[in-house]
Amino acid sequence: MKFVPPIKLAWLRFTSCSGCQLTLLNNEDSLAELAHVVELHNFPLLSSACGNAEALDVALVEGSLTSPGEVERLLAIRRKSRLLVAVGACALTGGVNAMVKGERHKAMVSIYGKAGAEWDTFPPQPIHHFVKVDGQIPGCPPEPHELLQAIAAILHGGWPSHQVMPVCMECRINENRCLLEEDCAPCLGPITQAGCDALCPGLGVPCEGCRGVVPEANRDELYRLFITAGLSEQEIRHRLERFGAAL
Amino acid sequence: MIFGDPLEHTLREKLLSSLGQARNLWAPCLGKDGICRLQTIGAGPFPALAQPTMIPLKKLLLPYRETVWRYQSGRFRAAEMTGPFAVVGVTLCELQAVWYLDQVFAADESYQTRRANRFLVGMPCEPDSNCRCDQALMPLAGDIFIDQEQAWALSTAGEAVLHACGCTSQAEGPLPWPVGMTAQRPAITPEQYAAASDAPVWAEAASHCLSCGACSAVCPTCYCFDMLDDAALDGTVSRSRIWDNCFFAEHGKVAGGYDFRPGRAARLRFRMEHKFFGFGSLRGQNSCVGCGRCRKACPVDIDLDQIAARLKGEEGS
Structure with missing residues (x-):
């Protein structure tokens, strides 16, 4: 156009x-x-x-x-x-x-x-x-x-270039300490679309998922990780619902 | 050529100051958060040992995002290149990884410019339970290797630097590779891999894989990239090269929406094939240098070596 x-x-x-x-x-x-x-x-x-x-x-x-x-x-x-x-x-x-x-x-x-x-x-x-x-x-x-x-x-008649990838990628690139791996924190980085330069995890705050869900996100496994980390089903649901990541 | 003067404190200092005069110095630095990162160290201090950093040396040779060209005011401008740099405290396995990247990007202009600007100083490391390095896997890149007593020149540039520092006689013996690290490396053949394409372990691992891409991001020999074009308000248009990742949903997609690797299992299989067997002119070259970064970084403990071991057991089943 x-x-x-x-x-x-x-x-x-x-x-x-x-x-x-x-x-x-x-x-x-x-x-x-x-x-x-x-x-x-x-x-x-x-x-x-x-x-x-x-x-x-x-x-x-x-x-x-x-x-x-x-x-x-x-x-x-x-x-x-x-x-x-x-x-x-x-x-x-x-x-x-x-x-x-x-x-x-x-x-x-x-x-x-x-x-x-x-x-x-x-x-x-x-x-x-x-x-x-x-x-x-x-x-x-x-x-x-x-x-x-x-x-x-x-x-210019186009739309910005864009990589379909999760926040985890930008978080690794920035060499942040992994909150999911190290603290068992309820970080939504693995299922959340990147583009924020992993701003929150970089400051020690688990990702809230505000940029929406990546395609083919493995919610089942993330749910299992969160349950293992001691979160209740309701806590996980609330976390996912904050920005519409719940199914 | 090998040099053998005991590396006295003064010689190490000399080496550092000689490298630092003309080059930006980088070294592994352990942060307060327990993460080891490759950082600029200014005038030192010289690290005593090599350490694997979260993101490997590729971050300097193949930056996460680099501008390939820029079109501004009617003119194309080539990307700006970093000046000469030296990395001090590189592990032996990572020197192998750099050799591998050197082969992959042998015809890549910006990679080769950075290659010409680099000087790599290897040092002994302290292997941990994730390490599976293999001296016989592939040759090393790098310029010198130093331990507490000796210095080895690995290139003519390295030889010149050591000469300039007054280190002239030959060291004895081979490079101090860690021993006994290859025991857990499963020697899977391409045939075994191909025969086990439907093995249950793929679906099982895929059910756990978060597709976060951490394994590939931290891998010293993963190099997939994408090209992106962007515009700015002032009319400048630029093209960038950015790391891509075989776990991302669009990595295997082509025009028309066809996906060469739909689903996580196919993407895991692709990663193993690329890592262990290579593609193109490097087909047959295992590029897993055994640094263990992927094992450490995976939030769900997926381990390609364990999968390979299972495949060997499950072949034909």
Whole structure:
């Protein structure tokens, strides 16, 4: 797909923490360069002004969907965007929002009071449940450079190169101490898609799986390892569900 | 040529300072977390023994990710190369592994540039229960080997460095290879391997394998790579070479979605075939130098040697 810079780009935010937007802004050294090639039509974290362009080149979508109103907005943006890219765990899998369990009506009332009972919401859904998604940038949040690389690749008519591999590979490359092997820690590195440079295990924190599951992941064996390490079935389930790695 | 002056403290110091003058010095360094890594050591100290590092020497000769070329402002630019470097404290098995990589990448420009820039100093090691080195497996690469008393020149460059340090007379005896390490090496033949393609041990090992790729990442003779293209906002386009891994789901995939090795069992078999029997002009050369890194790194204790031993037992069953 050919684009002539500056590309008309909008950032849409649904149910999320805005951390993905912040991640793009954390590329301080590249923002001036970005401004040359991008015409920004919407970016909630920077401005409450809503762009009303009739057509967009690229829509970056952050967050999960939780209400009919959000679905309408998403559909409208899909109709006028040449490319629609899902950004971050919430948009890709529902993210931590999707952990919510139990009776929805009761939860709404207990958190928001009587007003909560009136709101029309549904359990958090990834955006691909509603629209065609042309590209995905995983992570909670994604790595700052990934957002720039995606925009740069789109400008060149492509999509960033990408290796399908688990976090363990980057963790070994960085010569980190293996938390799974040495501490029997519940690290999700073996089944989680890499690209984060094994950030968490490198800091001694077991991988939480925020970048989603690699294809053909061996969950059975990881489950066995965690049980052997003394985790309960419920603890393992919670761990896997945090970012939608449970089956 | 072999040199035999006792390596007095001053000579070791001389050697280090002579190498360090023109080269970036690297050596195995044991971290507080118990992990041994190859790191730059500046002016020393000289390690007393060789130690296997988590990621082997290939990290300097075939970096995890290297830019092959860059296209910027209408011009192609070749990748920048690292300058001369020396690695001090290399195990004998790893010197074999480097010899193997030298054969594989004999026609590779960037590898050969790094090869020309390197100087490798072997030292004695302390083998552990994972070690299965075999002196007869293949020749050594490297420039000099030193222990507490003697120095061996392994190349003409090594000879020159030793001469410059005033070490001139020949040492006696062969290199001090650890002895008795080959007992647990199963001598499996390609025929035995091929005949046991459906052996139950493959499915069993595959059920445990996490496909994490650690075994191949830490292997001193694993060298599979992928090529990736990337763009930057300023219009620069670059091509990189990055380590690949035969345990990853896309390693055996080709255009059209066909997968040469679907499933973990096929990938484990591929790794054994590549490791023990080689491909192309190196077919027939076992490239497992017996360093034991894969055994140590595997979170589920998969051991190719144990699988090979089972295959020999199960052949025809």
